[in-house]
Structures are given as C-alpha cells and as structure tokens.
Amino acid sequence: MRHLMSPLDFTVKELDNLLNLANDIEKNPKKYAHACDGKKIATLFYEPSTRTRLSFEAAMLNLGGSVLGFSSADSSSAAKGESVADTIRIVSCYADICAMRHPKEGAPLVASLKSSIPVINAGDGGHQHPTQTLTDLLTIRSLKGRLDNLTIGLCGDLKFGRTVHSLIHALVRYPNVHFILISPEELRIPDYIREDVLRRNNQSFREVVRLEDALPELDLLYMTRVQKERFFNEEDYVRMKDFYILDKAKMKLAGPDMLVLHPLPRVNEISVEVDDDPRAVYFKQVQYGVYVRMALILTLLEVEVC
Amino acid sequence: MLNVGQLNEGVVLDHIEAGKSMQIYRYLNLDKMDCCVAIIKNAHSNKMGKKDIIKVECPIDQLDLNVLGYIDHKITVNIIKDARIVSKKVLSLPEQLVNIITCKNPRCITSIEQGLDQVFFLADPEKEIYRCRYCEEKYRSMRRKA
Numbered sequence: 001m002r003h004l005m006s007p008l009d010f011t012v013k014e015l016d017n018l019l020n021l022a023n024d025i026e027k028n029p030k031k032y033a034h035a036c037d038g039k040k041i042a043t044l045f046y047e048p049s050t051r052t053r054l055s056f057e058a059a060m061l062n063l064g065g066s067v068l069g070f071s072s073a074d075s076s077s078a079a080k081g082e083s084v085a086d087t088i089r090i091v092s093c094y095a096d097i098c099a100m101r102h103p104k105e106g107a108p109l110v111a112s113l114k115s116s117i118p119v120i121n122a123g124d125g126g127h128q129h130p131t132q133t134l135t136d137l138l139t140i141r142s143l144k145g146r147l148d149n150l151t152i153g154l155c156g157d158l159k160f161g162r163t164v165h166s167l168i169h170a171l172v173r174y175p176n177v178h179f180i181l182i183s184p185e186e187l188r189i190p191d192y193i194r195e196d197v198l199r200r201n202n203q204s205f206r207e208v209v210r211l212e213d214a215l216p217e218l219d220l221l222y223m224t225r226v227q228k229e230r231f232f233n234e235e236d237y238v239r240m241k242d243f244y245i246l247d248k249a250k251m252k253l254a255g256p257d258m259l260v261l262h263p264l265p266r267v268n269e270i271s272v273e274v275d276d277d278p279r280a281v282y283f284k285q286v287q288y289g290v291y292v293r294m295a296l297i298l299t300l301l302e303v304e305v306c
Numbered sequence: 307m308l309n310v311g312q313l314n315e316g317v318v319l320d321h322i323e324a325g326k327s328m329q330i331y332r333y334l335n336l337d338k339m340d341c342c343v344a345i346i347k348n349a350h351s352n353k354m355g356k357k358d359i360i361k362v363e364c365p366i367d368q369l370d371l372n373v374l375g376y377i378d379h380k381i382t383v384n385i386i387k388d389a390r391i392v393s394k395k396v397l398s399l400p401e402q403l404v405n406i407i408t409c410k411n412p413r414c415i416t417s418i419e420q421g422l423d424q425v426f427f428l429a430d431p432e433k434e435i436y437r438c439r440y441c442e443e444k445y446r447s448m449r450r451k452a
Binding site: 083084085102103104105106107109110124125126127191192195196 | 411413414415416417418419420421422429430437438439440441442444
C-alpha cells in the first residue's frame with residue numbers, strides 16, 4: 001500500500017506514468033467513469049479549503065466512486081480532542097482512500113503510519129502540498145510540452161508557501177531548470193529548501209525582490225498569495241499582503257509564451273485584468289487538478305482501466 | 307594529579323568538551339541508575355586544554371551510548387572489563403534520534419498529538435544537521451550548536 005506525502009514519493013518514471021494517465025483521462029473521460037464504482041474517498045479537512053477538497057471529491061465522483069468526510073476541525077472529533085492516529089484508524093473502516101488537510105505539519109504522515117488505507121497529504125501547514133505540485137506539473141507539461149529546460153519565477157510568499165516548496169522539490173529532478181525566487185526579504189525561501197534542495201542538487205537559482213527584474217526571462221511565472229493564516233502577527237501580514245501585484249503593465253514585460261500559474265485562491269496579487277490574457281492559465285490549472293487527482297486515486301488504489 | 311578509583315566493569319568517557327559532562331550525565335539517564343559515577347570537570351588535556359571525564363561502573367548493556375554520537379561524536383568511549391580497557395567505541399552521528407530532542411516548531415504535529423515519538427533523522431552528516439521527521443524543522447547536533 002502506498003501513500004502520498006511528498007512529490008518525491010514518486011520517481012520521475014512513476015510521475016511520468018501518472019501524468020500520462022491524467023492526460024489519457026483528459027482525452028477519454030468516459031473510459032474512466034466507472035473505474036471506482038463502489039469505492040469511497042474520505043476527505044478529512046481540518047482547516048478550510050474549497051478547491052482542494054472539491055477537487056478530490058469531483059475526482060472521485062468522476063471515477064464513479066463516492067465521498068464522505070468533514071470540512072473543518074470543528075465538525076470532527078478533533079474538536080473533542082481525538083488524535084490524528086485514532087481518527088485515521090476509524091476512517092480506515094469507512095473508506096478505501098483518504099485525503100487529509102491539517103494545519104499541523106506532519107499530520108498526514110502520522111495518519112499514514114497508522115492507516116490501513118492509502119493516505120494523501122492534501123496540505124499540512126506550511127510544509128507540503130503534493131497534489132498541488134502534481135497539478136502544477138501536469139499543467140506545465142501539458143501546456144509547455146516539457147518539464148526540463150525551463151526558467152521558472154516563483155513569486156510572493158516563498159517562506160510559508162507550501163506549494164512553492166513542493167514544486168521546487170519536484171522540479172529539481174529535471175535537467176536545466178533555473179529558478180528565480182522573487183520575494184520580500186521577510187518571506188524568502190526557508191533555508192532547508194535553499195540548502196538541502198537547491199544547493200545540494202547544484203540547482204541554478206537566484207533570489208530577487210523586484211518582479212519586474214525577472215519577468216523578461218521567464219518561461220513560467222508561479223504567483224502565490226501571502227497567506228494570512230500563516231502569520232502570528234496581523235501587522236506583518238498587512239505590510240506584506242500587497243507587495244506584488246501582477247497587472248497588465250507588468251505582463252508587457254513578459255515574453256509572449258510565458259505562462260502565469262497560481263495555486264489559487266488569488267486575492268490581490270494578480271489583477272483581474274490579467275485573467276483574459278491567454279498566458280494566464282490558472283483557471284485551466286484547476287481543471288488539470290481534477291485530472292491529476294483522478295490519476296492519483298487510480299494509482300494508489302491500484303485500479304487498472306483497459 | 308587527581309586520582310579516581312579504578313573500574314572493574316563500565317565505561318570511561320574521555321575528551322568530553324569542558325562543561326558538558328552534566329548534560330551527558332542526564333542524556334545517559336545516569337541520575338536514574340543505581341551505579342557508581344565519577345564526574346571529573348575541567349581536567350587538564352594536552353589536546354583540548356580542558357576536558358571533562360565521566361567514569362561509570364555498571365554492565366555495558368545498561369547504557370545507550372548511541373546518544374553520545376549526537377551530543378559529541380568526538381568523545382572517546384573506553385569500555386572497561388576486569389579493570390582493563392577491552393575496546394574503544396567509535397562514535398558516529400546516529401541516523402535517527404528517538405525521544406532525545408523535542409521539536410520546537412509550534413506548527414509541528416508533535417506539538418499536539420498525544421503519544422507521538424519525537425523522531426529526528428540525520429539530514430546532513432557533514433553539517434551535523436538533523437530534521438524533524440514530521441515537519442523537517444532543522445536542529446544541529448549538540449556539538450555544532452555549542
């Protein structure tokens with residue numbers, strides 16, 4: 001039995017197979033419409049989320065399966081003080097697979113150690129968000145045609161932005177990927193990513209503060225939101241939240257093929273006037289998220305569709 | 307010259323960084339053991355200037371010496387039997403630490419989950435860096451931290 005805790009749980013070859021499966025689902029959705037008949041996914045969301053939870057649920061429904069779960073800690077036994085280990089033992093009796101989001105880092109890993117069903121990390125605090133990474137990789141590969149030879153700008157909250165951490169982990173395994181890390185001084189990438197991932201892999205990267213300086217050389221701009229829930233101090237959040245705003249004027253500095261991705265929800269960091277720009281692909285990204293989660297569910301449940 | 311009685315069976319921990327002996331005393335749970343322990347603080351050392359030494363009289367298998375690798379893998383561990391040094395244990399950084407240190411990250415699941423072991427893995431042997439198994443928060447070995 002396999003779980004998904006980090007994007008590195010899959011080898012590059014396994015990841016290729018997963019993305020190929022997602023692309024096949026995109027082309028032939030009917031072929032997979034009953035692949036999970038009779039199966040259930042439990043979505044255990046200890047903190048609010050719209051897209052990720054609905055994406056998992058849509059993915060399972062598209063495969064013919066059904067869903068159960070909770071969408072906040074208040075509506076679960078966690079409010080009564082139940083441990084993650086106990087909750088997953090119980091949920092293992094109800095469902096065939098589980099997606100867990102938790103504000104505490106490492107909670108899904110704790111669950112996986114006690115679970116008898118596959119556990120998917122659907123985001124744990126500021127740590128990892130592997131299914132967003134799978135979504136990002138599928139979007140990039142589908143729209144750029146490759147995952148290597150790319151100059152990628154990661155912009156915004158690089159300190160607490162788990163989507164950024166997971167994406168870097170995944171992309172360092174592909175040749176000739178150059179990162180430009182764009183953030184205010186206070187929200188720079190954590191040292192464990194800089195030292196253990198980027199430097200250890202001799203990855204080409206540089207850190208800048210101004211978005212305008214990076215835009216002309218990017219194949220891809222990955223924008224992130226400054227997340228209020230990650231700050232202990234409201235004052236710091238207010239100071240940081242509008243540090244970057246991508247608008248039409250800035251988009252003029254970018255190349256004609258540069259794609260703009262965003263894990264969403266977007267607040268002010270991308271002006272709505274950018275939405276109609278053909279380079280803005282963050283809503284397409286959401287659709288790819290469903291395909292890749294369908295592929296993931298099939299893979300972890302070891303369901304083969306002929 | 308300070309003279310502390312000879313051991314029949316036990317360990318002599320030599321070349322402890324001066325002032326660290328009480329930490330080691332606690333990590334080895336010597337305070338909870340009913341055995342004879344001698345702590346020599348600030349002894350003269352040609353190599354280190356000053357050093358601490360701990361002598362413990364007890365059966366070897368009663369001590370978890372692996373933890374010493376985390377505290378300071380440069381400590382010399384002399385194993386004593388029949389009042390003779392029978393071997394010197396070479397210390398290395400343990401691959402994993404269980405319930406030796408505690409994760410200080412308030413966002414880590416270990417801060418709320420009951421009965422969860424505090425597990426750290428050796429992430430970078432060269433820099434002597436450990437990371438929490440759950441949240442990957444960084445901790446340096448005690449020798450590097452000092």
